[in-house]
Amino acid sequence: MSILAGGIMIGLAALAAGVGNGLLFSRYLEGITRQPEARGTLFGQAMITLGLVEALPIISIAFGILVLFKIIG
Amino acid sequence: MEATPKVEFLGLTFDVTVMIGTLFTAVAVFLLTVLASRGLQMRPGKLQNLVEMIIEFARGITRMTLDAKNAERYLGFALTLFLFILIANQLGIIMMVSAEVHHPIPALGLTEDVLEKVHGHVGLFKSPTADINVTVAMALAIALYAHFLGIKKSPKDYLAHYFKPFKWMVFLHLIDEVAKPTTHAMRLWANIFAGEVMILILLKFGTPLVSGAPLLIWMAFSLFVGAIQAYIFTVLATVYISQKISDEH
Numbered sequence: 001m002s003i004l005a006g007g008i009m010i011g012l013a014a015l016a017a018g019v020g021n022g023l024l025f026s027r028y029l030e031g032i033t034r035q036p037e038a039r040g041t042l043f044g045q046a047m048i049t050l051g052l053v054e055a056l057p058i059i060s061i062a063f064g065i066l067v068l069f070k071i072i073g
Numbered sequence: 074m075e076a077t078p079k080v081e082f083l084g085l086t087f088d089v090t091v092m093i094g095t096l097f098t099a100v101a102v103f104l105l106t107v108l109a110s111r112g113l114q115m116r117p118g119k120l121q122n123l124v125e126m127i128i129e130f131a132r133g134i135t136r137m138t139l140d141a142k143n144a145e146r147y148l149g150f151a152l153t154l155f156l157f158i159l160i161a162n163q164l165g166i167i168m169m170v171s172a173e174v175h176h177p178i179p180a181l182g183l184t185e186d187v188l189e190k191v192h193g194h195v196g197l198f199k200s201p202t203a204d205i206n207v208t209v210a211m212a213l214a215i216a217l218y219a220h221f222l223g224i225k226k227s228p229k230d231y232l233a234h235y236f237k238p239f240k241w242m243v244f245l246h247l248i249d250e251v252a253k254p255t256t257h258a259m260r261l262w263a264n265i266f267a268g269e270v271m272i273l274i275l276l277k278f279g280t281p282l283v284s285g286a287p288l289l290i291w292m293a294f295s296l297f298v299g300a301i302q303a304y305i306f307t308v309l310a311t312v313y314i315s316q317k318i319s320d321e322h
Binding site: 047048050051052054055058059061062063065 | 256259260262263264266267270301302304305308
């Protein structure tokens with residue numbers, strides 16, 4: 001049962017992270033096509049946002065690992 | 074998962090690997106800054122240049138969120154936090170520092186069933202930030218410090234801001250105050266912990282031929298993640314402080 005639970009947690013986290021990062025970087029690419037000179041600043045901002053967006057799926061993955069290896073739950 | 078030696082003291086459990094990691098990081102940060110600030114020169118050498126770059130970077134973080142006077146006041150705080158987390162996050166790259174334990178050592182929490190589970194492998198070294206207790210302690214300390222600064226500035230304003238813009242919004246503010254340190258701690262911990270577990274899985278369940286290249290790529294990526302998370306943790310810490318001491322609300 002814990003294998004199933006861990007698998008679902010990690011899988012859903014990957015799904016959500018894929019959608020979130022896809023949205024983020026599609027907007028980033030749109031931005032640099034419109035304004036190629038803003039590439040440097042936009043890259044920094046995109047990376048910071050990536051760190052903020054990645055946090056929630058990675059928390060889910062960390063708890064998924066803990067459940068998978070039967071450390072909690 | 075690796076077992077780690079633990080010490081019971083005054084009813085609390087202390088992880089020895091976390092203490093080793095914290096000590097190592099603290100000494101590394103201390104040596105880096107002390108060596109860089111011995112014999113300061115107008116034309117800086119390599120090490121002085123590097124540390125000056127990091128200080129300018131930390132100044133950029135505080136300038137972004139605080140006004141000019143407060144930015145200089147909290148520069149030391151931001152710099153210390155950034156350097157400590159930056160170096161602590163990278164300790165997970167040094168892996169496989171472990172001991173073979175054949176006889177149970179009850180004083181270190183290594184009983185027979187624990188040893189049997191991990192086949193005698195006991196980890197001795199890991200990122201202190203991969204332990205949730207460390208990050209929760211840091212986030213709680215920062216949250217308490219921010220509240221203290223808010224109350225010190227003006228107790229009346231501090232209480233009044235909970236009821237702004239509407240009275241019933243006090244519930245949202247209270248949830249916010251609990252959620253901020255929680256996510257602050259979990260964001261750092263989960264990133265570093267997941268990275269270390271991934272390295273461990275690639276090391277244990279793969280042959281060098283198959284998992285060698287992914288391991289190298291993942292290690293490079295976790296260096297990058299460690300730097301980004303150190304930056305984000307510091308930015309959020311200064312943001313939480315600036316929310317309590319800025320004049321807008």
